[in-house]
Amino acid sequence: MITxxxxxxxxxxxxxxxxxxxxxxxxxxxxxELLRVLKDRLVAYGLMFPALAVFVVFxxxxxxxLIYISFYHWxxxxxxxxxxxxxxxxxxxxxxxxxxxxxxxxxxxxxxxxATVLLALAIAMLLRDxxxxxxxxxxxxxxxxxxxxxxxxxxxxxxxIFNPRFGLANFILTSLHLPALGWLESQQWAxxxxxxxxxxxxxxxxVIIFLAGMANVPKELLEVARLDGAKRHRVFYRIxxxxxxxxxxxxxxxxxxxxxxxxxxxxxxxxxxxxxxxGPAFATTTDALLVYQTAFTYLHFSLAAAMSLILFLIxxxxxxxxxxxxxxxxxxx
Amino acid sequence: xxxxxxxxxxxxxxxxxxxxxxxxxxxxxxxxxxxGPSGCGKTTTLRMIAGLESLSSGELFFGEKPVNDIPPxxxxxxxVFQNYALYPHxxxxxxxxxxxxxxxxxxxxxxxxxxxxAKLLEIEHVLTHKPRELSGGQRQRVALGRAIVREPSVxxxxxxxxxxxxxxxxxxxxELAQLHARxxxxxxYVTHDQGEALTLSDRIVIMDQGKVRQIGTSEEVYSKxxxxxxxxxxxxxxxxxxxxxxxxxxxSILAGESVQVPTLLRSAMSRIGKVVTIGVRxxxxxxxxxxxxxxxxxxxxxxxxxxxxxxxxxxxxTGNPSLTVVAKLDAGVNYRxxxxxxxYAKPESVYLFDPLTERRVEVFGQ
Numbered sequence: 001m002i003t004x005x006x007x008x009x010x011x012x013x014x015x016x017x018x019x020x021x022x023x024x025x026x027x028x029x030x031x032x033e034l035l036r037v038l039k040d041r042l043v044a045y046g047l048m049f050p051a052l053a054v055f056v057v058f059x060x061x062x063x064x065x066l067i068y069i070s071f072y073h074w075x076x077x078x079x080x081x082x083x084x085x086x087x088x089x090x091x092x093x094x095x096x097x098x099x100x101x102x103x104x105x106x107x108x109x110x111x112x113x114x115a116t117v118l119l120a121l122a123i124a125m126l127l128r129d130x131x132x133x134x135x136x137x138x139x140x141x142x143x144x145x146x147x148x149x150x151x152x153x154x155x156x157x158x159x160x161i162f163n164p165r166f167g168l169a170n171f172i173l174t175s176l177h178l179p180a181l182g183w184l185e186s187q188q189w190a191x192x193x194x195x196x197x198x199x200x201x202x203x204x205x206x207v208i209i210f211l212a213g214m215a216n217v218p219k220e221l222l223e224v225a226r227l228d229g230a231k232r233h234r235v236f237y238r239i240x241x242x243x244x245x246x247x248x249x250x251x252x253x254x255x256x257x258x259x260x261x262x263x264x265x266x267x268x269x270x271x272x273x274x275x276x277x278x279g280p281a282f283a284t285t286t287d288a289l290l291v292y293q294t295a296f297t298y299l300h301f302s303l304a305a306a307m308s309l310i311l312f313l314i315x316x317x318x319x320x321x322x323x324x325x326x327x328x329x330x331x332x333x
Numbered sequence: 334x335x336x337x338x339x340x341x342x343x344x345x346x347x348x349x350x351x352x353x354x355x356x357x358x359x360x361x362x363x364x365x366x367x368x369g370p371s372g373c374g375k376t377t378t379l380r381m382i383a384g385l386e387s388l389s390s391g392e393l394f395f396g397e398k399p400v401n402d403i404p405p406x407x408x409x410x411x412x413v414f415q416n417y418a419l420y421p422h423x424x425x426x427x428x429x430x431x432x433x434x435x436x437x438x439x440x441x442x443x444x445x446x447x448x449x450x451a452k453l454l455e456i457e458h459v460l461t462h463k464p465r466e467l468s469g470g471q472r473q474r475v476a477l478g479r480a481i482v483r484e485p486s487v488x489x490x491x492x493x494x495x496x497x498x499x500x501x502x503x504x505x506x507x508e509l510a511q512l513h514a515r516x517x518x519x520x521x522y523v524t525h526d527q528g529e530a531l532t533l534s535d536r537i538v539i540m541d542q543g544k545v546r547q548i549g550t551s552e553e554v555y556s557k558x559x560x561x562x563x564x565x566x567x568x569x570x571x572x573x574x575x576x577x578x579x580x581x582x583x584x585s586i587l588a589g590e591s592v593q594v595p596t597l598l599r600s601a602m603s604r605i606g607k608v609v610t611i612g613v614r615x616x617x618x619x620x621x622x623x624x625x626x627x628x629x630x631x632x633x634x635x636x637x638x639x640x641x642x643x644x645x646x647x648x649x650x651t652g653n654p655s656l657t658v659v660a661k662l663d664a665g666v667n668y669r670x671x672x673x674x675x676x677y678a679k680p681e682s683v684y685l686f687d688p689l690t691e692r693r694v695e696v697f698g699q
Binding site (some may be wrong): 198218220221223224225226227228229230232238239242243331 | 421
């Protein structure tokens, strides 16, 4: 691809493409032109280089290295690496905690996806219909604000909220004559507490994405549907819902990936730097948390790498499945 | 079907008045065209009738029933939008049946109604297609079909032909006229194309800056324009209008330096004042005089457009270069740029307007 600024070279290239059908290579007629084309390419690659370098150094190389060490016995302080084949995976599959962490991640994801989609969609509809008129920007800002706050900082606030003795959550529950819960100290309620924090934190982003999707639904369609006699709920599920299906698909994929990778809020809320994160009694030990602990608490890097690889394959499979489903139900204009 | 009445209807956005004191009584089955330049308030008026915009003041009636507070879904109006607004994810059949199903018409009955309309509009063979697979003309028909399938009492169209090419537009215009003759639904049609307005309408409402300038038949708005705006807006090209000071003479009256009018216009001109606005349609100017007592207009020719059937001369009044003249003359004469010529018009085809109020003053009971 030539991205140069010189009109002549681009012009002759286009002409060449047109006259010769599908010849992607420019016909170079003179050394002068060759020099110009080379210069154009240099500029193009020069512009691409910084972004490409960041990607390669911080993403592709570590990812490739991770796959590599998942088949080796590798330590951060030892220079010796031994090829062990699938032994890391064998160890993992024999570990009940590994399976438990997968189940915990699955539970977290299965609850988070519908909760995220339904709540974000509901808030987006509210912002669009009811609160859009005068102070729409203010409301949108208010909803988006939690997303730009640091997870670690706000998670500490949520730890206070969920304090079983003097926290706000239990205060509200008891005010409503409901039983107080153990929250982060209870095996049953620790993960839901983390989910509430995650929802609060991430919802703003998904609301904005849904609002953008809804803005793309032409106003006339909604008007014509009303003139056709459709009540609000029918307008929603027959017109808006199918037309924002690409957005919904995007939100589902994003929520899936984010849920499987959830780490900071769990780590901070369930013990954090003081140890014991993932508790009580491993109730909040998700796959991502176990990867971290295996690598940086117990220093089994190869095992953690193997786990990461499995996590990657799970997310890849889920996304592929979602894509397969979406190709059948999503309507792209 | 219903008669429609708008009584002192106004629409205001903030401090901006976009429709002002609109009064109109429409008979059952009448075809009304709202005509005017962009931003004149015609679409807003249509949307108020549909219920998509609220009225800032005034009253709206369908038949005897006030509908101000009735939401659009309960007004039983059919509307065709400029860009058709077909549901892109539904087949043509589903587009047509949506309104019927929304009103809980039983499935079998709805399917029957759809097939009847599809037959009427010749879209039976595309019922399973999605809108994006249709041509512009077919989309137009589907949009029409969707609006008429549930037999609305009022039919609203917002520039429905403006997205079609010229040939198709002409054809659809005739089809719309036939469709209206067949169904007899009270129709409001918004356009800025006077060709459409003149051919389709029973009556035309000419609007400008939110105000109704004139309501009348095609014939009336063409031959008896209320004011200079209507005179200039109707006709292609619009009427020549010249603000001129006049001096009386024994045989004729001289207006400006180059327009001569017969003395029988004197009384009308005296009623207006020292300065009058004289109007002559371009097609009423001729190269040769038909006799004495004609209006004479002398001009400097600036541009000549040869249009096959006729020639359009563009020029300025001799001695008044700020006043332009357009004339539609017979082809076959060799006009030259820069030439000074005099054209003639029959006195009964001359209009007089008051330059202050811009309203037309009767000359011979026009």
